[in-house]
Amino acid sequence: MTMKISTTLNGESVDFLCEPNQTLLEALRDRLGLTGTKEGCGSGDCGACSVIMNGRVVASCLVLAAEAEGAAITTVEGLAKDGVLHPLQQRFLEHAALQCGFCTPGILVAAKALLDANPNPTEAEVRLGLAGNLCRCTGYDKIVRAVFAAAADLRGETVA
Amino acid sequence: MTPFRYLAPTSIGAAIDALKASGGTAKLLGGGTDLLMALRARRYAASVVVDTKRIPELSGVNVRADGSFRIGAATPCSVVAADPALSAAWPGVAESANLIGSVQVRNRATLAGNLCNASPAADSVPALIAAGAVAVVAGPGGERRLAVEQVTTGPGTTALAPDEMLVAFELPAPAPRSGSAYLRLTPRTEMDIAIVGCGIALTLAADGTIAAARMALGAVAPTALPVPEAAGVLVGRRLDDAALKALDAVARAACRPITDKRGTSAYRIRGAGVLARRAAILAASRAEAQP
Numbered sequence: 001m002t003m004k005i006s007t008t009l010n011g012e013s014v015d016f017l018c019e020p021n022q023t024l025l026e027a028l029r030d031r032l033g034l035t036g037t038k039e040g041c042g043s044g045d046c047g048a049c050s051v052i053m054n055g056r057v058v059a060s061c062l063v064l065a066a067e068a069e070g071a072a073i074t075t076v077e078g079l080a081k082d083g084v085l086h087p088l089q090q091r092f093l094e095h096a097a098l099q100c101g102f103c104t105p106g107i108l109v110a111a112k113a114l115l116d117a118n119p120n121p122t123e124a125e126v127r128l129g130l131a132g133n134l135c136r137c138t139g140y141d142k143i144v145r146a147v148f149a150a151a152a153d154l155r156g157e158t159v160a
Numbered sequence: 161m162t163p164f165r166y167l168a169p170t171s172i173g174a175a176i177d178a179l180k181a182s183g184g185t186a187k188l189l190g191g192g193t194d195l196l197m198a199l200r201a202r203r204y205a206a207s208v209v210v211d212t213k214r215i216p217e218l219s220g221v222n223v224r225a226d227g228s229f230r231i232g233a234a235t236p237c238s239v240v241a242a243d244p245a246l247s248a249a250w251p252g253v254a255e256s257a258n259l260i261g262s263v264q265v266r267n268r269a270t271l272a273g274n275l276c277n278a279s280p281a282a283d284s285v286p287a288l289i290a291a292g293a294v295a296v297v298a299g300p301g302g303e304r305r306l307a308v309e310q311v312t313t314g315p316g317t318t319a320l321a322p323d324e325m326l327v328a329f330e331l332p333a334p335a336p337r338s339g340s341a342y343l344r345l346t347p348r349t350e351m352d353i354a355i356v357g358c359g360i361a362l363t364l365a366a367d368g369t370i371a372a373a374r375m376a377l378g379a380v381a382p383t384a385l386p387v388p389e390a391a392g393v394l395v396g397r398r399l400d401d402a403a404l405k406a407l408d409a410v411a412r413a414a415c416r417p418i419t420d421k422r423g424t425s426a427y428r429i430r431g432a433g434v435l436a437r438r439a440a441i442l443a444a445s446r447a448e449a450q451p
């Protein structure tokens with residue numbers, strides 16, 4: 001029984017069709033062509049599928065697409081605005097906070113949710129806040145440094 | 161996942177009707193962090209998935225005039241953990257909710273799902289038992305109340321009928337000079353399953369002795385385990401070395417653990433005693449800090 005779901009996706013009204021047993025991750029990638037959101041584990045462990053749903057970061061592999069009815073969703077595609085990278089994206093590049101990049105969309109989205117809620121986090125808060133995002137290659141230190149640099153940018157504290 | 165229908169009722173009555181109509185083949189959906197995994201792994205199939213999150217009475221943490229709490233069954237753990245009144249009154253419950261999975265998991269996972277998934281290692285369950293929490297269960301005949309320790313009957317099984325659902329937890333107002341704590345033993349600090357968990361709640365008398373104590377252990381028996389003997393060795397005494405030793409002994413004696421890849425039976429038993437002592441010290445320090 002195909003369902004029609006209405007959402008606000010990256011700030012725009014978007015309707016899509018899904019099956020009741022499809023996940024939000026499958027709907028984003030296979031129905032809407034938004035392949036920035038990745039499937040790592042499919043079991044809630046790795047965070048590669050992170051999206052922001054109604055202001056809270058969730059693992060989209062553990063959300064049914066049908067649950068998104070009426071929800072506001074932000075995916076990694078919603079971070080850059082008018083071709084300008086989000087400060088997190090810019091700082092991840094500068095700090096080489098990625099290697100293969102498979103974990104990166106999920107980490108960017110989780111870090112955005114973290115900084116939206118807590119613009120000036122401690123290192124422990126960043127590390128705990130990103131504990132649900134696994135990176136197989138980079139090592140977490142560069143990622144944490146990049147998040148701090150972006151947080152300073154977002155607070156308007158960066159000296160050019 | 162095998163095909164199923166998805167329903168998002170907006171009242172308890174409509175949800176119960178959907179459960180009844182399915183003849184026992186429906187599954188309730190809270191945060192889905194256990195259910196979707198089980199459906200995907202085909203541990204079981206469902207004809208209908210009934211989402212509980214659009215039912216208004218099932219959402220939110222409410223403190224009543226008498227200081228007691230009602231936690232809606234579909235409230236995500238991140239909301240439970242961040243509630244200032246609950247964190248002040250029942251810190252053990254709030255910290256157990258804050259240990260479940262990652263931020264992504266806690267933004268979805270509910271206490272009702274944690275209890276009804278019926279894993280022996282579910283983190284919030286010992287904390288809820290220590291708090292004296294009651295599960296409010298709705299069914300076709302109305303509501304009934306069960307102590308949290310009566311809800312699970314074994315790994316993966318509950319005392320709920322197929323057309324019943326948990327709608328809320330009720331927690332009493334803590335007595336003056338009370339404190340609670342939940343601690344678990346895991347190899348990693350986040351994203352791991354407890355080898356042992358211990359929830360405890362203590363009330364102090366004016367002279368500094370313990371007036372009341374409730375303790376429960378997780379991951380050391382088929383279901384979370386109340387340890388009534390804890391009150392027996394603590395009440396009327398100060399939490400001194402002798403009392404802690406006695407508490408350690410009753411915690412170890414209560415355990416009936418299995419050996420698996422996370423820990424041997426002997427390790428779990430030893431850990432239960434250590435966690436009981438540490439949790440008691442933490443709960444007592446919180447009780448002392450109360451006016």
Ligand SMILES: Cc1cc2nc3c(=O)[nH]c(=O)nc-3n(C[C@H](O)[C@H](O)[C@H](O)COP(=O)(O)OP(=O)(O)OC[C@H]3O[C@@H](n4cnc5c(N)ncnc54)[C@H](O)[C@@H]3O)c2cc1C
Pocket residue numbers: 043044045187188189190191192193194195196212233234259260261262265268269270271272273274275276277281282283284320324325326327351352353354
């Ligand atoms: C990556 C990851 C990490 C995790 N870490 C932990 C951890 O550290 N500690 C821990 O304890 N658990 C952990 N879990 C397990 C899980 O997140 C918890 O058990 C969670 O609390 C389940 O809640 P839920 O709302 O997602 O349940 P769901 O998956 O929605 O439901 C679980 C079960 O409860 C039933 N149910 C749901 N709501 C109701 C209701 N209102 N009435 C009756 N039955 C109902 C469902 O039908 C199902 O059988 C983890 C899971 C993942 C994926």
Ligand code: FES
Pocket residue numbers: 038039040041042043044045046047048049050059060061062
């Ligand atoms: S793919 Fe969703 S958490 Fe790994």
Ligand code: FES
Pocket residue numbers: 097098099100101102103104134135136137138
């Ligand atoms: S950069 Fe490869 S997984 Fe993180």
